[in-house]
Amino acid sequence: MEVLLGITGKDFTLVAASNAAMRGVTILKAEDDKTRTLNSHTMMAYSGEAGDTVQFAEYIQANVQLYGMRNNANWQLSPPAVASFIRQELARSLRSRNAYHVNLLIGGFDTTTNKPHLYWLDHLASQASIPYAAHGYAQYYCLSILDKHHHPGISLEKGLELMRMCRDELVKRLPIDFKGLSVKVITAKGVQKIELETAT
């Protein structure tokens, strides 16, 4: 019951992941970070098979950062380029004997066009660029909330309010405590952690 959520707005992308590391019905850790920063303006959140997730995430992170080092500091992979690269790697692995079982959300902010980006990828490497996204059971509870309240031009405050609405619904409906969400925001300034105040 890992939760991944993503919301885009006027000038930002929000990506959130649950803090609980679970194995079956047991919570092994309450402050697990399921996100990786790829470069200055892109990050990804991951869920899926225990070993695969971190292995794949670190492989992607290393290669995106290697690209950054090989090129000029002002010439980094754009969010669409990062998403395409990740999809290709995941699709390649899908046709191998031991495919990575990883679901991803890739959030980014394109500083050349000043546009937010959010990509949804599942373990089959199906890719979609969408305004808001979720993975796992959170899809069933949160997508309907976001269908009703989201629109493309929302402010960061409204985005965080939507995130709180989703979090509160999940706390209410999911049978296992997912230990809250850690939220990150990507703006023109880069990737930052945001504290989502606790449920009332």
Add this chain to the structure above:
Amino acid sequence: MSNPFSINGGAVVAMVGKDCVAIGCDLRLGMQALTVSNNFPKIFTYGDAYLGLTGLATDVTTMAELFRYKVNMYRLREERAIEPETMANLVSSSLYERRFGPYFVSPVIAGINQRTGKPFICGFDSIGCIDFAKDFIVSGTASDQLFGTCESLWEPDLEPEDLFETCSQALLNSVDRDALSGWGAHVYIITKDKVIKRLLKGRQD
């Protein structure tokens, strides 16, 4: 349910008219019954050839990118755009290369041969067997419904605007009877010197 061809859903149809062809697709991307995106076009353009891909979404993207590479290489080598008939053979051989581990897609090609001016459509199974047709080609999770609507609406030698109407109505009414397709459509009307792409609004349920 775990049939790879019907996990993500989608529909494509191509039709022949008088010196014109039409090709249309829906826009849904789903995971089983859950809709993930309502902006996932399944038609890709390669010079004079238009390729529609339904089936497993990951393979739709993979094949679209593979053919972008192969067609670009063809154009550099031959110094001309690829003809729809040639594209059909390229798709067929690329699919048969994976005979015992296929891409789970059902491609459709539509286009007008710029040299001869002849309209051309064809379809494929997932391992590259070509289905040449004089009338129409359907593919995707709504293919049963599309066979019905096309069989009743299509007639020979339709003019471009009539062909657009026939193709669009066949597509929209088929996807409304399929839970895994719909959420809007793209329709291309291709004549020798003009291509019109229209975005159709469909039922959002």
